[in-house]
Amino acid sequence: MANNIQFSIAVHILAGLACGCDQEGVTSGRLAQSVNTSPSFVRRTLSKLSKAGLVETTTGKTGACWLAKNAKNISLLDVYKAVDAPKAFAIHSYSEQKECFVSCHIKTALEKALAKTQKAMEASLAEISLAQIVSDVKKK
Amino acid sequence: MANNIQFSIAVHILAGLACGCDQEGVTSGRLAQSVNTSPSFVRRTLSKLSKAGLVETTTGKTGACWLAKNAKNISLLDVYKAVDAPKAFAIHSYSEQKECFVSCHIKTALEKALAKTQKAMEASLAEISLAQIVSDVKKK
DNA sequence: TTATTTGTTACTAATTTAGTAACAATAAAG
DNA sequence: CTTTATTGTTACTAAATTAGTAACAAATAA
Numbered sequence: 071m072a073n074n075i076q077f078s079i080a081v082h083i084l085a086g087l088a089c090g091c092d093q094e095g096v097t098s099g100r101l102a103q104s105v106n107t108s109p110s111f112v113r114r115t116l117s118k119l120s121k122a123g124l125v126e127t128t129t130g131k132t133g134a135c136w137l138a139k140n141a142k143n144i145s146l147l148d149v150y151k152a153v154d155a156p157k158a159f160a161i162h163s164y165s166e167q168k169e170c171f172v173s174c175h176i177k178t179a180l181e182k183a184l185a186k187t188q189k190a191m192e193a194s195l196a197e198i199s200l201a202q203i204v205s206d207v208k209k210k
Numbered sequence: 211m212a213n214n215i216q217f218s219i220a221v222h223i224l225a226g227l228a229c230g231c232d233q234e235g236v237t238s239g240r241l242a243q244s245v246n247t248s249p250s251f252v253r254r255t256l257s258k259l260s261k262a263g264l265v266e267t268t269t270g271k272t273g274a275c276w277l278a279k280n281a282k283n284i285s286l287l288d289v290y291k292a293v294d295a296p297k298a299f300a301i302h303s304y305s306e307q308k309e310c311f312v313s314c315h316i317k318t319a320l321e322k323a324l325a326k327t328q329k330a331m332e333a334s335l336a337e338i339s340l341a342q343i344v345s346d347v348k349k350k
Numbered sequence: 351t352t353a354t355t356t357g358t359t360a361c362t363a364a365t366t367t368a369g370t371a372a373c374a375a376t377a378a379a380g
Numbered sequence: 381c382t383t384t385a386t387t388g389t390t391a392c393t394a395a396a397t398t399a400g401t402a403a404c405a406a407a408t409a410a
Contacts, residue, residue, distance in 0.1 A: 074398065075302040082302070082316045089312050097355070104313045106304040109355095111400065117357060130408025133355035146323065158298045158331055162215040162222070164246040172229050172347055173244045176222045179346035183286065183338045190334035191298055194327040206319035207312055214367065237386070249386095251369060257388060270377025273386035356407075361400105368395070376387075 077155040079105060080115050081203060084149065087125060088141045088204045095134030115153060122152030141204055147195040158191050159184045217295040219245060220255050221343060224289065227265060228281045228344045235274030255293065262292030281344055287335040298331050299324045 086104045090096040098109040098116060105112060116135060119125045126138045137144070161180050167173040226244045230236040238249040238256060245252060256275060259265045266278045277284070301320050307313040 075300050076398090077299060078301045078320060081320060082312070085316055085319075086310075086312050099355085104307055104310045105302075106307055106313065107399095108401065110358095110402075113356065114358080120357090127356065128408085129356045129406070131352095131354045132409055133407080135356085146327075155299075159217060159295075160215050161218045162245075167244055167246055170226075170244045172222070172226050173246065175347040175350050176225055176343075178350065179225075179343050180218060180221060182346060183343060186338065187286075187331055187334040191327055191331045194330035198323045198326070203316075203319050203323060206322060207315040210315050210318065216367090239386085247368095248370065250371075250389095253387065254389080260388090267387065268377085269375070269387045271383095271385045272378055273376080275387085351410100353410085354408090356405105358405085359403090361402080363401095364397105364399070366395105366397070368393100370391105370393075372389100372391085374387105374389085376385100378384085378386100380381105380383080 074156060076115060076153045077150055079107075079112075080119060080149050080153045081146065081200070083112060083115060084119065084124065084137065084141075084144065084200050085204050085207055087135060087137050088200060089207070095128075095132075095136050097134055101135075118153050119149075122148065124148060124152055141201040142199055144200040145196050146198045146200070146203075147192055149200075150192070150195050157184075158188055214296060216255060216293045217290060219247075219252075220259060220289050220293045221286065221340070223252060223255060224259065224264065224277065224281075224284065224340050225344055225347055227275060227277050228340060229347070235268075235272075235276050237274055241275075258293050259289070262288065264288060264292055281341040282339055284340040285336050286338045286340070286343075287332055289340075290332070290335050297324075298328055 082105050083101050086101050087096055098112045102109040102112045116125065116127070120127050123138055124144055125135050127133065127135045161177055161184070222245050223241055226241050227236055238252045242249040242252045256265065256267070260267050264278055264284055265275050267273065267275045301317055301324070
């Protein structure tokens with residue numbers, strides 16, 4: 071699968087783990103109930119989070135998942151990177167028209183400009199921790 | 211149609227207009243050559259840019275398009291808004307599981323957090339002018 | 351050995367996005 | 381007044397992406 075709402079689901083899952091931590095381990099089935107989808111679906115995202123070192127899991131009969139770090143130390147940027155969410159902007163890939171210098175150079179010019187924007191977005195994500203999300207969830 | 215590379219194409223079109231300004235008006239057909247697509251496709255984007263006040267057009271036999279403002283005064287944020295490009299993040303819309311407070315409150319918590327990120331991205335776009343893009347295009 | 355879970359792959363369905371075609375409205379030019 | 385060339389818009393089809401499901405091997409506790 072590719073991305074998009076995957077990021078949002080990943081945050082949901084992590085918030086679920088953060089809140090279920092009193093139970094010392096939660097199953098993909100339980101998370102699936104909270105998200106309202108199938109355990110398979112949850113596990114695919116969970117797998118990415120695990121590879122990124124944000125959650126830990128055990129297999130086997132008493133298999134379960136839990137946060138690998140304190141929620142304070144997990145930023146939304148970590149999550150964004152873990153699920154490999156799409157870039158803020160895509161650049162069209164039409165072939166160049168050689169006689170036209172705009173056509174030939176617009177892409178590199180755009181890439182340069184949009185790299186800044188991407189950085190700005192990521193910097194913003196870096197400043198939001200999972201703990202803040204969890205706090206907001208509990209507040210209301 | 212919806213979005214995504216539309217933004218990138220819109221910038222290409224505007225850069226084309228900025229560079230063709232010596233000719234005092236460019237047709238959708240000419241722009242289509244530069245972008246390497248059909249005039250129809252160009253016009254649909256052009257239409258949005260026109261409604262947003264970034265370009266001006268005339269119809270009829272000698273119909274053409276040109277920038278409505280100096281390229282210095284057009285920011286990428288103007289373009290982003292004009293083409294109604296998608297938000298940086300979508301939030302999943304699964305129905306809530308009433309017994310689970312994470313499920314019930316995660317979306318508003320996420321909306322709040324992601325609004326900041328969206329703002330950061332837009333602020334970054336606001337600082338990049340079409341003139342800068344054009345300058346980069348001409349440089350190389 | 352059985353039950354239950356993760357991790358992974360393969361697959362189908364739905365939605366979104368890309369791209370084309372067609373044509374009315376407009377206006378300049380002959 | 382007719383012709384020609386353009387914009388603006390809508391409708392449509394095709395392609396690509398994304399969502400979501402199913403199935404099963406590997407793991408491990410009981």
